[in-house]
Amino acid sequence: MREGSLEAPTRHPLDWENPDFYDEAKLDAEMRRVLDICHGCRRCFNLCDSFPRLFDLVDESANGELDTVASADFKKVVDACTLCDMCFLTKCPYVPPHEFNLDFPHLMLRYRAVEAKKKGIGAADRALAETDRNGKWATLISGAVNWATRRGGPMRGLEEKIAGVDKNAELPKYAAQTLEARAKANPLPRNAAGPGKARKIVLYATCYGDYNDTSIGMAALGVLARNGVETKVLNPHCCGMPKLEQGLIGEVADAARKVAAAFASYIDQGYDIVAPVPSCALMLKFEWPLILPNDESVKKLAAATFDLSEYVVDIAKKEGLAEGMQSIDGGVAFHMSCHSRAQNFGQKGAELLRLIPDADVAVVERCSGHGGAWGYKKGNFETAMKVGKPAMRQLDAVGKKHIVSECPLAGIHIEQGIESLAGDAPKPERVGHPIVLMARAYGLASER
Template sequence: MREGSLEAPIRHPLDWKSADFYDEAKLDAEMRRVFDICHTCRRCFNLCDSFPRLFDLVDESKSGELDTVASADFKSVVDACTLCDMCFMTKCPYVPPHEFNIDFPHLILRYRAVEAKKKGVSFADRELAETDRNGKWATLIAGAANWATRRGSPLRGIEEKIAGLDENAQLPKYASRTLEVEAAAAPPARNEAGPAKGRKAVLYATCYGDYNDTSIGMAALAVLAKNGVETKVVNPHCCGMPKLEQGLIDEVAEAARKVAEAFAPYINDGYDIVAPVPSCALMLKFEWPLILPEDESVKRLAKSTFDLSEYVVDIARKEGLAEGMAPIDGGVAFHVSCHSRAQNIGQKGAELLALIPQADVTVVERCSGHGGAWGYKKGNFETAMKVGKPAARQIQGAGKKHVVSECPLAGLHIEQEIETLGGEAPEPQLVGHPIVLMARAYGVTGV
């Protein structure tokens, strides 16, 4: 039996419309097949908490093998998975086209889909996943919303009991104006002679970029305009990542159809689609085509989508960037987010930062531990802090002025982890995305 595959990894479409996908006996058989291979390999012991939990179940069982582990105990393994894809992308030697055909994250997704179909998703979790609706309302009352959700707020204890959000977790703030409104009010002047003047791009605002931190989108618009790119901001619907984490594949598919339909006219008109948040880019480029493999609009959108850092680096390579960037002082500790790595495009954020004069970049390629909404939940937050501690130590030890991650939620989590480390060294300043530092180097204020 060969170990590892000489061919490039591939992922199979999800067979989520078939009855077999939801058959509990067949799911259990597949869980046992995959878990037994994982147990005998154990290369992934130092990734997320799923694998230590699995290995502890086996080691503490009567036989010391998987056959005496109860199927009901598999849920603890499933609950620890954040769908970061790092086991598939970086560790497992048995991913397709290997004959073992291991896709651990999609197996976990199947388990959650079966669980959601059988038991449903809790009211609190369903409401938390409505990021579009929540964001639209929260921006209207941003001051009150941010007061209510800040650490130390008297309401956090109530939120923990009702919504399951750990009262010690630092939650993202809401903007008082959406990115779409802000961009319409102050559109950056496009450099008609910019090196990439033939390009047209739609910035997919995303929920976080539209409702939480608009500086990322405004910086992206400014940098693209400086380089001659004609840009628009569009946010037709959430990418569905929060619902994917809950196993609600049919609702993710509906989101994919809506977004693909909304972007189709722009693609027809020659626009590229640019996503500033890695998780959202991953959904458009990879997850949606596996959920709807026969949908031509979804496939076309996937081929037209770029991660923001990927897009700027592509401009730099093909047309060259506009001159005029000033040096960035103090250096940058750059965290490579898991969903950036899962796109298999290389360290594009680090490459973008290297384009800034004297950026002095230290790359940290360790998981932040946050795992989206997972890391905010009571029962998960302490694990999230534990998993992300090595990344925080590396960043603190780098001694740089700025810390930045392409995943804004990972950045917030790392900032909180650095706070817990203590020490006399000054804490680095958190920046929302590498594009923000590039915009500052170009002299853009307010980002």
């Protein structure tokens, strides 16, 4: 058997509509096949907590091999997976087209799908994944919600008991007005002579961009308008990443169909679709086509979708950016998030930042440890901080004035971790996305 492959990695569609996908005996056999290969390789020991948990189970078993590990203990491995895809994309030598055909993240997803089908999803976890519903009502009473969910507040102990959200975890704040409403109330004039004047986009607001930090979307709209791009904002439905984490593949497929249908007419009119959150871009571009490989509208959407940083860098390379940017003092520590890396297009966020005059950018390409809603939960938060500590130390050590991650939840988590580090040096200011700094360089306001 050869180790590794010379061909580019490929990914097979998820066979989630096949009854065999949910067959527990067949799942257990595949778990044992894959985990035995992982145990023999151990290349992913430093990625996340799934692999140390697996290796400890094997090393502490009766004969030091996987065959004496109880199947029930595999759940410990599955529960630690954040679906970051880094093992598949950066470490594993046995991904397709290798004959071993390993896709560890999608095997963890299958396990969760089987578990969800058998046992259902708890009420608290189900509620946390309803991001559209939560965002719609939370923006209406954002002051009260932000007070109730603030770290150290009197309500957090109760929230931990009811919802399982660790009381020590910093949570995202909600905006008082959605991005869609802000964009409608404050239309930005487009530079009709700008270098991107032939382009037009629909900004997929996303749950976080619409309901939490609207400064990212407003900055994007401002920068794109300055560069002549015609822009619209739309948030038809959540991309489904929170439900994917829970194994609810059918509900993710429903979301994909709804969003693809909402964007279809715009794509037919020549609009590009741009997502400001890497996880959402990843879903539209890669995960949805694997879940619905025969859906033409999903394929069309995937082909028309760009990550925000990717799109701005593409304008810079092909048409050039509009003049008028000023330098940003103090330098930037840039965290390359896992779901940015998983899009396999290079360090586009860092490239965007270096388009700002005299930009001083230091890049850290390590996992934040957060993993979406996973990192908020009681029992996971301390692990998330442990996994993210190396990235937090590196980002703090470079001594820049600003710290930025394209992944908003990773950015909040990193900021909290840096706050806990020893030392008297001033801590960097967290910025929601590289586009916010570019907007500042253009003299555009984008506060949330």
